[in-house]
Amino acid sequence: QKEVEQDPGPLSVPEGAIVSLNCTYSNSAFQYFMWYRQYSRKGPELLMYTYSSGNKEDGRFTAQVDKSSKYISLFIRDSQPSDSATYLCAMSANTGNQFYFGTGTSLTVIP
Amino acid sequence: GAVVSQHPSRVICKSGTSVKIECRSLDFQATTMFWYRQFPKQSLMLMATSNEGSKATYEQGVEKDKFLINHASLTLSTLTVTSAHPEDSSFYICSASPLKTGGDTEAFFGQGTRLTVV
Numbered sequence: 001q002k003e004v005e006q007d008p009g010p011l012s013v014p015e016g017a018i019v020s021l022n023c024t025y026s027n028s029a030f031q032y033f034m035w036y037r038q039y040s041r042k043g044p045e046l047l048m049y050t051y052s053s054g055n056k057e058d059g060r061f062t063a064q065v066d067k068s069s070k071y072i073s074l075f076i077r078d079s080q081p082s083d084s085a086t087y088l089c090a091m092s093a094n095t096g097n098q099f100y101f102g103t104g105t106s107l108t109v110i111p
Numbered sequence: 112g113a114v115v116s117q118h119p120s121r122v123i124c125k126s127g128t129s130v131k132i133e134c135r136s137l138d139f140q141a142t143t144m145f146w147y148r149q150f151p152k153q154s155l156m157l158m159a160t161s162n163e164g165s166k167a168t169y170e171q172g173v174e175k176d177k178f179l180i181n182h183a184s185l186t187l188s189t190l191t192v193t194s195a196h197p198e199d200s201s202f203y204i205c206s207a208s209p210l211k212t213g214g215d216t217e218a219f220f221g222q223g224t225r226l227t228v229v
């Protein structure tokens with residue numbers, strides 16, 4: 001079983017839609033959860049970072065962590081064409097430990 | 112957020128030659144940097160963990176003599192692909208986490224290096 005599972009998509013939505021991206025994981029030791037956005041041929045860009053369970057909001061982005069279900073989500077409100085990218089979830093158990101990545105979900109927002 | 116600079120962003124080399132890729136944390140110190148390889152439409156595959164002042168830790172299946180890692184300072188790690196072959200052509204990305212106490216552990220990525228071996 002992979003450490004982190006993420007639906008690769010592709011996901012296509014109209015502009016203005018709410019997008020929900022999800023990852024599940026198997027290692028209960030994970031405490032740090034991150035979402036990255038990666039444009040084609042670029043390095044991943046950190047979008048959201050969450051420690052332990054709970055919600056975190058930043059502009060149009062909301063990250064949720066449910067440690068009891070081993071499930072994390074990223075919501076994008078009022079999606080824009082510029083949000084079209086691959087979104088990677090990542091998680092780690094402790095400071096300095098390696099990060100485990102999902103396979104990434106390809107998102108296209110259609111104008 | 113913190114900035115990680117990776118250089119070069121793109122390199123083409125001849126088969127059999129060596130290529131060095133640099134990863135620098137510009138505004139923070141990092142005792143640990145990670146090197147990843149990414150194939151088209153796939154996620155990042157961890158190659159090795161680079162530790163300042165000590166030997167890198169390589170993931171299973173990654174040849175340490177082929178992918179030489181040097182982490183000479185708290186702000187610089189280098190990956191050298193030795194005797195490159197066309198199958199080494201890929202997108203290589205580094206990441207680094209700022210030194211912090213208290214547990215925060217965001218990882219920031221370089222912009223990646225597109226290596227093409229001809």
